Amino acid sequence: MRKITMTLSFVFISIILVGCQQSNDKKLDNEVSNTDKLETQAEVTEGDFTYRLVTEKAEYSENEPIKIYAELEYTGDREEIEIFHAASPFYFPMVEITRNYEIEYGMDMPLLSTTLVKGEPLRGEYVGSGGYSSEDKNEYKEFMKRVMNKEFPAGHYVVNGIADFDIKVSEGTELEEKYELEAQVGFSVQ
Structure with missing residues (x-):
């Protein structure tokens, strides 16, 4: 039994x-x-800021450079505003969904400031990303080596773009307001 x-x-x-x-x-x-x-362009507005994320094409060939950029535009009442951020306010983490691989976007973390002039977008371009550890599988390592060398293997990619920055609430105070605007675009590599 x-x-x-x-x-x-x-x-x-x-x-x-x-x-x-x-x-x-x-x-x-x-x-x-x-x-x-997924679109090749996305736009998000929060408060006095508009964030745009763009990939120039929906489909790239394997040997073609991938062109992705982000813009942040101040649309408030002042003529200009100072924002505080890491090395850049723009992050470009991705997921290759055919393999379900996350492509991290690392960045130096100094505290920098940039002055945004009303109506003049600040632009940042994707310059490469990725990484792996010695414990990762060889297939993943080879994929990441290609991505880190800006040679994207065939697949479907989703860019989970972020604009991450702070502003001072008012002059002469330490109080800050944090912004984290997120948008998503996609592209394929054939």
């Missing part, structure tokens, strides 16, 4: 695991098709 119970338990658990795997596969397929719907 115990053998039958163990066998039935094993079969039941196997069926559940196979069902879960099929569910995950469907989710990945949906994500790929959703990338096809």
